[in-house]
Amino acid sequence: MKLEEIMVKDVIRISPDDNTAGAAKRMREKRVGCLVVTIGQTIKGILTDRDLLNCLSEAHNPYQCRVSNHMTTPVIVEKPGEELLRAVEVMAQRRIKRLPVVIDGKIVGIVSFSDISRVMHEQAQSFWSTWVSITSLARAQALHCRSPENPASYH
Numbered sequence: 001m002k003l004e005e006i007m008v009k010d011v012i013r014i015s016p017d018d019n020t021a022g023a024a025k026r027m028r029e030k031r032v033g034c035l036v037v038t039i040g041q042t043i044k045g046i047l048t049d050r051d052l053l054n055c056l057s058e059a060h061n062p063y064q065c066r067v068s069n070h071m072t073t074p075v076i077v078e079k080p081g082e083e084l085l086r087a088v089e090v091m092a093q094r095r096i097k098r099l100p101v102v103i104d105g106k107i108v109g110i111v112s113f114s115d116i117s118r119v120m121h122e123q124a125q126s127f128w129s130t131w132v133s134i135t136s137l138a139r140a141q142a143l144h145c146r147s148p149e150n151p152a153s154y155h
């Protein structure tokens with residue numbers, strides 16, 4: 001499975017020149033813990049709720065402090081054609097929960113660790129339901145083929 005199949009295309013963005021109070025408001029409104037910092041479509045950084053906590057704990061004025069002061073840059077990104085498992089590896093190694101997906105530096109989507117675990121869970125479930133239907137089919141066939149003279153041959 002490739003990232004383009006599970007990425008969220010509606011990326012919540014903010015400009016590096018916005019202030020951190022605006023970033024907090026945007027995270028709350030959109031119910032996300034992370035904003036992708038862009039100029040136009042070009043990705044410049046990533047800003048998480050934790051970065052906003054740093055801003056507060058450093059006693060900055062959130063109406064004057066800019067997103068660019070706290071964003072993480074450069075950003076680790078992947079291409080839409082990248083394999084899901086490769087992305088999981090990168091996220092584990094870099095200890096990141098979200099991975100922006102870009103084409104030539106332009107943002108096209110984002111994948112989060114929670115999206116990936118949901119997909120993996122669904123795949124595991126579909127694997128098991130396929131497994132169950134195969135085994136019940138095999139069982140039905142075995143019943144059908146059971147010899148009436150020797151019913152003990154089937155268990």
Ligand SMILES: [Zn+2]
Nearest residue numbers: 055060065069
């Ligand atoms: Zn600040």
